[in-house]
Amino acid sequence: MSKIMDRKTLNRFYDKSFFLIGIFATSISLIFLLALLLDILADGMGRLGWQFLANYSSRKPEEAGILSAWVGTVWIMVLTGGIAFPLGVSAAIYLEEYSRKNWLTDIIEINIANLAGVPSIIYGLLGLGLFVRLLNMERSVIAGAMTLAILVLPIVILSTREAIKSIPPSIREASYALGASKWQTIRNQVLPSAMPGILTGVILAMSRAVGETAPLITMGALTYIAFLPASPISAEFPYISFQGLFDAFTVLPIQIFNWVSRPQKGFAIDAAAGIIVLLVITFVMNAFAIYLRQKYQKKIRW
């Protein structure tokens, strides 16, 4: 009798202790994140302000700002998305819907999965060799965006394929049975239903791209520039200009990296303020991804 009681108490004890271990493990990561946030906020909050966003970097820490960095980040973000989205989605549609299963597509699939795990600095070397040197693009915005687009392409392809796979076959059958062609079925049924999943993947891929430093430094993005890429819209004819694509640029992570490596205390504060801006950008993008997913999940039920 007492032995059975012991067993029960022991089981209850295991149950409780695992619960505690779980809480402990969860709170460690939370505590570190919180500590990091608080530390950065305490350091950098004072420097944040209109001036910080509107000034170029400077020799004097109090006057330094992140104008060229955040504008560069926005440029890179938009261009990377603009390149990676159509390429990645098309590749995923091809692999999922059109390609025949044979050894060639097997190799392609394995390689795409592997590419997602390649260290980002390798992509920087690729960008340097291919875009900057071979294609003579210099250290331009477009070269940087293409490098990052290749970096996130595997992520976009994989998440798009997952989204397409999750569309029930019954929807395709319904479409085919009414006399729809393959492309009509993809265009009208598969893509609209897969879009929330695809968009979520693309946004997450882009928030990864925004935080990347190594590949851009490798390909030679500048750390200090005191001008912006030429604006894409102008008041005079022809209103739209692509000149900015070929200008030099810097991005937030590079600017932050540059500041933390300086000895002066003031730059550490600038770096903290820059980190806050970068975090806000990635948080906003992640929140947007979650919002999209929620919104469409409510709309589509099978």
Add this chain to the structure above:
Amino acid sequence: MDNSAFKIEDVNVFYGDKLALDDVNMEISPKAVTAVIGPSGCGKSTFIRCLNRMNDLIPVFRIEGKIKFNGIDIYSKDIDVIDIRRRIGMVFQKPNPFPKSIYENTAYGLRIQGIRNKSKIEKIVESSLRKAAIWDEVKDRLHQSALSLSGGQQQRLCIARAIAVEPEVILMDEPCSALDPIATAKIEDLITELKNEYTVIIVTHNMQQAARVSDYTGFFMMGKLHEFDITKKIFTAPSNKMTEDYITGRFG
């Protein structure tokens, strides 16, 4: 006699190496209901999916023999599959409306044909929903999501969607197996209604259903068509021992 809708000649179907249909010969009458019955895995779904080339979507599928629709072999090289599927509509086991409005579901088949004329589409949508006996239930909420309908309503919407492209044949693959008895009764009434205009072929698990709605019945087992005759004869005086055992519930 060549007024049959389908003439199936010496058809063998393989999935990879597996023989799924074994030397099937059958003539299906137009404007009548033909039921296909048999135990699970006997090939009845495979059979009906051959008739509108839905099996083409399965990579390992292979067919031998001829399936003639109005005298033309639908598996010959110069046949347009898309045209075949438009002329031979299909309703599936589980209601599968698109995640769109009721109106857009019904109009989809017209839109993919490139029909843009709004009043024409509206007219066809209404007449299709009427023919599928669902108009009165949905006329006030045509622009709500089709997924807000009940299962039985969804299935009738799927029938309306198939009717909208003006097919000559409607294939039904166990259309009531996911529905309750009341919804089933409504679909059965509808099937009897539909045979005035369409050739209907229905696969069913439910022998009473075959007896109630069909004019002809084919009994499949292990990929073979064991018996094919007038429904009344199949259910009262089957000539095949296997058929008799099946319909009297000795197995299946």
